[in-house]
Amino acid sequence: MTDSVLARVAQGDARAVHECIDQFGSLIWSIARRLTRTRADAEDAVQEIFTDVWRSAGRFDPNQGSEKVFVATIARRRLIDRMRRAAHQARTESTDDIDSLGWADPGNSAEVCAEASAAARAVMQLRPEQRQVLELGILQGLSHSEIADVLQMPLGTVKTMMRRGLIQVRELMGIQNAASDGVRS
């Protein structure tokens, strides 16, 4: 009974298919609400995401990271695809709401998985402007171009800051060559 729920889905355990909803439903719903414009969009996205999660369960490798990050990776990819398809322009939240979004306090994250805690600590070590680029791109789902518009920066600069920011965060998280392309398209 120590197998993860994703491992059991991969093994063909039908009950685990349902357990995924209990285990990851709230997380996926939260991510979808953040990265979609309306509740209806979020509901459609959640259904698509679960289909992806079940289909990709066999690619989960516990040595590469937690189930939560694996599922969040799948959710983000699906949501990004949807945003791009819909020529995403606006955000669900008001500007005030967007401004209030940010990284959780890594010291106050008992409920957060280990990778998320490490990521929260890592991002705090970035330069403020770099952190802002990551916030806009990852927390708020803006594209590189949209970030460039918002911050009045050249697109190339935004791309460079994003790339370096992700690399730095990863290095600061202390993860070496983990997370191979487990959720390959």
Added chain:
Amino acid sequence: MSNSVMQNPRLVELLVQRAVDGLNSSERAELKQLLSEEKYVDAGRFEYTAAALLLASDVENHEHEEMPYSLRERLMAQADTVAASMPPSASRQSAAQPRVISIAGRSRSPTAAPAVSAPPAQKSSASRKSSSWGGRAGWFAAAASVLIALAGWWPRLQSGGAAVEAPVASTLEQERQQLLAQQGVMRRTWQTTQDPAASGVTGDVVWDQRTQNGYLRFRGLQANNANEMQYQLWIFDGTRDERYPVDGGVFDVPPGQGEVIIPITAKLQIRNPAMFAVTIEKPGGSVVSSRDRIVVLAPVAAG
């Protein structure tokens, strides 16, 4: 030999693009081509890092926002379809098919563990009837009135739920005893109703919340003709809408059996078991029970 994507600037660019913006079809094709040329150990690194960063935000702190109930029901139906399409596998057999029921009504071997007797404080069967049934009647009656309208929301069950023969009785009895020996496993004795099939029935339900496994045990439960009707277990979960108990499986009782032991095959995860109930249903069981014939109940709180 495995390489790092960091050795290829264009690959890095595309992977970051995928992690943040997504890729168009030509970029996707280019990425696929690049990834096929070498074996990379870290092609998912940027998406993974982005996901960890997303979790590092306050997303997880907002997990208390439950998804809408209607969405959850749609997902459950979706899960039913996925589960039904899974190829058969040994590992799936016991957990995946709620309608696969084992019967353990054969004579037990002398070495089999003795049946567990009811605790001394247990009320008599006769006195239990009115209190248990009376207390739950309103619950069921109220639920029955809305079940028809909501039938479409009920998690769809797999069709063709044929009961199958079980391993020998002693095996199930031993398994039950082994489970009972575990810490934290609950056991509740049946409370009978006035249904004719319940007359003289005794027994209990054993349930391990941790492993989501359990067994029903009956003595005196009427044999059924599977062509006419079957027994079905329902598990009420305190965290779910009480109108929608979880299907615990359909089972038969062959004639001439002193005792039967039935493994529980809950279709969904039971987070907070509140009550176990056995009804009589049409052959194959019901998606939505009319609850016309409730045979026995085992409220968890009464234990």
